[in-house]
Amino acid sequence: MSVTAEKAILGTFLEHQYLLKDTILNTHHFEEARHRRLFDTMKQLTNDGKMVDIVSLAMAADIAELGGVSYLNELADYANEQKFEQYEQLVLDSWKEREKKRILTVAAQENWPIDRITSELDKLNQARLDDYSSITDLAAEIYDAPWTPIEQQRGVPTGIMKLDRMINGFQDAALNVIAARPSMGKTDVMIHLAKQAGWQGYLPIVFSLEMPRSMIRDRLIASVGNFNRTKMRDLYRGLSDEQKKRWTEVIGRVSQTNIQIFDGAGQTIAEMRAKTRKILHRFPEKKPIVFIDYLTLIRPAHFYGGNAHLQVTELSRSLKEMAKEFNCPVVTLAQLNRSVEQRSDKRPMMSDIRESGSVEQDADIILFLYRDKYYNKESDDDTLEIIVSKNRNGPVGTVKVRYNEHTGVIDDVYHS
Template sequence: MNDAARKLAPLAKDQAEQHYREAPNNLEAEQALLGAILVNNDAYYRVSDFLKPVHLYEPLHRRIFEIAGEIIRMGKTANPVTVKTFLKADDKVGDLTVAQYLARLAAEAVSIINAEDYGRAIYDLALRRSLITIGEDMVNIAYDAPLDMPPQNQIEDAERRLFELAETGRYDGGFQSFNDAVALAIDMAGQAFERDGHLSGISTGIHSLDSKMGGLQRSDLIILAGRPGMGKTSLATNIAYNIAASYDPEVQPDGSFKAKNGGVVGFYSLEMSSEQLATRIISEQTEVSSSKIRRGEISEADFEKLVACSQMMQKVPLYIDQTGGISIAQLAARARRLKRQRGLDVLVVDYIQLMTGSKKSGENRVQEITEITTGLKALGKELNVPIIALSQLSRAVESREDKRPQLSDLRESGSIEQDADVVLFVFREEYYVKNLEPRDEFDPKYEEWKMQMEKVKGTADVIIAKQRHGPTGTVKLAFQSEFTRFSDLADPSFTQYEH
């Protein structure tokens, strides 16, 4: 062998070893876990909340785990005899038939006490395999540099896949068995039964609105729209603060926290600064007018109220992002980060028209809004949180005799209306009646105007124009303009009616 060949030999050996590196797995742990389950079905419940068939490395083991799980969930006994009837009899595992292999697994079963440790080891190895796949994809795409996947898009895609992996233990989406879907639906009903007010969703803190909507439902896109001056930001701020203030965390078996009531709120304030938003909330909570706070026209008693309120508010899990003109991709990335670091139960975006899409759709505003609303809907599903997105209405409302908004008034309405699960309009007749005040108080119409003003003063309508899983209709609320606060009306007989 010449010198060159001698130098190349170890290199070729190293490359061969690298090329044939096996994905991380532990077949002995899988066998031990399956054996424990086949001997004592209680072992299944020790791992079933985090371990799924897809996490096992060996295809036959996946199938055994899946069949055993189905049998146990039906209230029957899973053992080598009952499981083998669902597997192909002529399949071989080395020299053993499937029936012999199942019997061997049961015979060599370890104690049920170790089942959870084996389950965790299998789960961790599955995560490592998924990380390897994501890493390989990142490297390959970065080398190929395809036109349809610029680096920024690749970062967003990798971040999304890593987030899904961290949240659910898998990133490939794919089909979910109907059994799992039914179990989730029953869990949701159970949570609604235990939650304050028996709501299936998160309470807005406004009872008349909750009774119509059942609270804010997970993964819903809720559009809150209105003309300027109607108070849509005030309503969104009220709801966001109510949810954050009633946050009651519950420790989960894995040590994480889940909201029993209320929740952690992320608020994207694209129009107002965080200080302005905080001033509004303080005004609403202390009943000190926000204009007086800004001008410093407050008494010592008022100031003490503000200080006490601010100390209480510091404990509230409400997080504000005041980046103007944020893109849907940036918003999604920050929301994922917030969920990982602090938790997230509700997201508020104020407002859609101040967001930007990608440069592709920059030529056409309607396409850009479509990209934004589709992105928000997808983000709500990915994070499993309701998203309240505020939207402007077109000026067409002002030119009509009846100023009550309709779905067709939504700016660039097609996509907003289509992607939304719920569309709410805020309408304050008081705003329009006030502008019709006759200049001369001796005018015969003045009394008529005064009566009309008394009728609508301090009230607001929240019109539910669209709701995928509930009725449409109108909810009447009280509105205190000096504190920008929405609340339930004192007389419940006026609160709501259906279309």
């Protein structure tokens, strides 16, 4: 198992060089000598800014020491970018087992005291030390803060002033949930937030598990150009002459959002993480924000016998871990169950989120959407209520915007 895992991760490095900069593995984690030599050569080439391929490896080292050209080709067959983290953990776990046996053998030979054995074994669980901080060091970081003026740190702006004041924008490492009944406007709100983030210099990464990329594109164009979405079906006949004059300007404005879209159905969070990592290496200077449409369309890593509660628990926990890993906001849409329809006041509550327990616990911010017009078709009220139901680090309350369900445009007209 150890050797196979080593082959898999080395093959993945060979096909996807950028992962060499992300891995927590070191040379000593590999069991086979030629794998240690190969990994060391790959890292050196990467640090020197050179390509990692069979030719460069042959020039940088004795190819025979690396197993030969045929062996390198064999490794490439094991490559699987989406399983990178799984391979990495397998190699690390195998190293820990070998180290554990070595420690116990040496301890028996040298008659170590039990506290030394315990201490050495504990070190094995500290392979990743970047999550450690002393409270003394943390306190020292802010010792001078009361006397040092600093610029207010804000999260990713929403383009809605009152909402930004309440939640201070979408924060790094935070999981944010936007929940509503179907056709309430969730996707249009997501598109609004993504384009606002992009225009402010952030990198919006959208995982659209429900709509194809062409539909997301058309909705984005309609909202930026203030076009009725029905016109997007036939732009030649649908757009007026005046709208066609603005077309180039609208397309330019849409491109400036820099939104990156993945529309594969049934993606797992591991796949999303791999794709996010790859995009970040394309745009290393950009700060990302991840959007997912929507939560229960994500394919869980385990089936749990069809138990939806356990599946959603895994998904919400994994999304929170994803936000922490990339140190960026993750915004996921979520469906509400039908219980909201049974009440006279149909504004959503926490319990209305499908399998709500784990979502309520893991989310830093939960926003509900409500439109009176959704239930009263004769109403001409175009108000969309954004209900801040949970805000881990701030107040809760309701923010109102104007929503055009035909264009998808959201106007922040209620500033007070």
